[in-house]
Amino acid sequence: MSQLHFASATELASKIKRREISAAELLDHFLGRVEKYNPRLNAIIWMDVEGARARAKAADEALARGEDWGPLHGLPMTIKESFNLAGSPTTWGRPELKDNIPDSNAVLVDRLLAAGANIFGKTNVPINLADWQSFNEIYGTTNNPWDLSLTPGGSSGGSAAALAAGLTGLDAGSDIGGSIRNPAHYCGVFGHKPTYGIVPGDGQALPGVFSRPDIAVVGPLARSAEDLALSLDIVAGPDHFAAAGWRLQLPPPRRKALKDFKVAVMLSDPAAEVEQSYQDCLQGVADALARAGATVSDTARPDIDTARAFELFILLLRAATSRRATEEQQDYFRQVAADTKIDGDSYLSRMARGVLLQHRDWLGLDNERAIMRHAWSEFFQDWDILLCPAAVSAAWPHDQAGERHDRTITVNGQQQYGVDQMFWAGYPNMVYLPSTVAPAGQSPEGLPLGLQAVAAEGEDKTAIEFCRLTASEIFGFQAPPGYE
Template sequence: MSELHYLTATELAQLIRTRQVSAVDVVRAHLDRIDQVNPHVNAVVTLVADQALQAAETADAVLRREGPAGPLHGVPVAHKDLADTAGIRTTYGSPLFADNVPDRDDVVVQRLRAAGAITMGKTNTPEFGTGSHTVNEVFGATRNPYDLSKSAGGSSGGAAAALATGMVPLADGSDMGGSLRNPASFCNVVGLRPTPGRVPSHSETAAWYTLSVPGPMARTVDDVTLMLGAVAGFDRRSPYSIKEVFAPEPEEGVAGLRVAWSPDLGGLPVDERTAAVTATAPAVLERLGAHVEQVELDLSGAEEAFRTYRAWFYLLAHGDKSGLGPNTAWNVEQGRGVTGADLVRAEVARSGLYQRMAAFFDTYDVLIAPVSQVPPFPVEQPHVSEINGEPLPDYLAWMRSAYWISVLHAPAASVPAGFTGDGLPVGVQIVGRPFEDARVLRVARAFEQATGHGLRRPPL
């Protein structure tokens, strides 16, 4: 009980519900932890301490009078600085919005509050979530808690670092090209990219865009599952939101499941340190009774589809802005070059890939593969420029192992898989059939319970 900040959200919710601890005690413990470690990692960029304490006092009073408001009653949560939060500064990591204070909450924020969670503040992100390295001109870089000289990943890097260091037990994020999965891998926590539509979002200009999704992050799979249950669900303002009510699979373990293992997702370069860690994952699942088979994947078309739709989206979302940072500006310029013929080719490529993977998942229940092609890199380095001596053409190319999966319309989780020889975290990616988020979480939980890698805390 002396380290409330490292209890899970599931444990905290139970302790608060049974009044063994108060929400005020829990919030104070996490505020103390933020004071202690945030100056080292720069994960929480806008803190609302007074508001959080007031909300905790209200939560305790409501609990005494009426009972719990929801499954997350009194549990602290942090929101990515891309998510609008009413009355709380939301910068999107951009100097253009350094003083922006929205008047409404995003859907995921609304649902977390409705479930009883208490907002602690906002977590760092690169400008408009552009890239898998969390640095911006407003707040600077977020550092990896396992090695402060390294990147925390991105674009939900602030969320991942805050979770790893015990500043919050839950954090929301978003993922277009790996932004929930990559920082989870870099920071030894769990991130889930849900099936698009599982967690709805609103857009006035790109309501049908399915590559970017909001989702949950936590230190354990059980907490990710708990959080997903709170934020998932149909919303008529999202045209592809899923009506099915999310529920965990009743079965446990992986015995009898058919698991495909791809060490390189069909020929991608993978740093030998990352490869050595992820290569241990198949044996873990085999010991648990799964049937594991190494496969040769054909993800051709994923590259063209992702880059075309990403570029189109950036032009749509940011083409009217001046003063953008270099990465966002580069993406917008890529969008200016997209033609109707490019969109035709991208749609054909993505459709063909979807059908090939539908046939693939007739044979296999899940696919496991590396999350990232590299371990955490130096925080001063803008991006990865080469892997195993192979030069990369631009700042996006090192993220292919994540963004190729984004094109599949499939759920994918990053779960701690171990550490490199110099103590840097590495995650394994678990990919399931579209709409089978519960199956992905079932496999992730079995892997987590069998290995215990997520229990290793950073040396702060």
């Protein structure tokens, strides 16, 4: 069983059904690895071992009777801490919610369970899911398996770290500002941010919140693109409000071979300059695509002002999350908005304006977004994929000092605000597009680097298939050293 832990979920589920390994044996294999490696990573922060063993036993007994629970029959997996799972804590890293134990499941969780999954644990997050690190007062800090001194990303950092280290078979996260894609990039795994609205987020919310937040999505993280496709097929579909009249039918991938893809390549942008070695890595992918026969352009872009797109994203993002702001925080943001000494183009200023947006002003921004959606739609009439970075660099050292918007990272020898790299998350996400992050190579320091493949709205399978092909023909999942 030496490499079981790095196999794809698709392969593991198949092994269970073919009875090459029992669900109980596979669960014990992962639990043994959690015991050995999780203390250094702190990726998985809650487990129900007794319940998981009971479900594994039931899965094996069902197979013996000829029953098939679904495509994930008996597969051990984890989920992000922010999903409701009956009997488990859902805190979002907030100390005041440490005793919040929901009695029902998130819709995504129910769909995974209905497909046969065995959810044995939950993975770490930053407070309010609002950082590209994963630390909080309840569970502590999650480390990157490639280098424990580095962040695994966030907010699904525990998910990506657990997958990379071979502690789980599959995972599910959420994404509003890169929270699936960023950790996938930093840890060298696969993550898919679905088209907005195709996977219900019900039950992935703070207590008492039932409305669907703008921009936010939930989706899979995995060690293969095949697993992303499998998981998306399971969890995507209308919520209970729409189920009576609507059915989701995602189109198949546009292309079946790399040589047939039309790919626009965007290596950097003034809104968020990208580390040169990361640009070189993505250029290497672009060159490999061209050698494979794909149509590749380094100039094709949607007709959108990227600086304005970034500003619009921050305003809409902070409007979408403004309900979490306390009265004290709102008073602070009013002071920020009124302070003429603060740069109006700074992240702090934009955050303040977003939190305080009046609805009429939000409608104006939403209309501006609609214009950008049309521009993207026109772009995808000619191009299948926009290939771009997922962040501005490889993973960086833990930094928990002060406020997130004040922290800096080093890019091309210069200090850059860490929040600037949210441009690469928001550029496709603000306009509801699907995007997949997949391994693309490694930095000179040996850290994973990911590509981000953006596809047209509703064409999730095109982005995932593109990444399946790049993993097969250019660069795929590689395990971090020391986790054999």
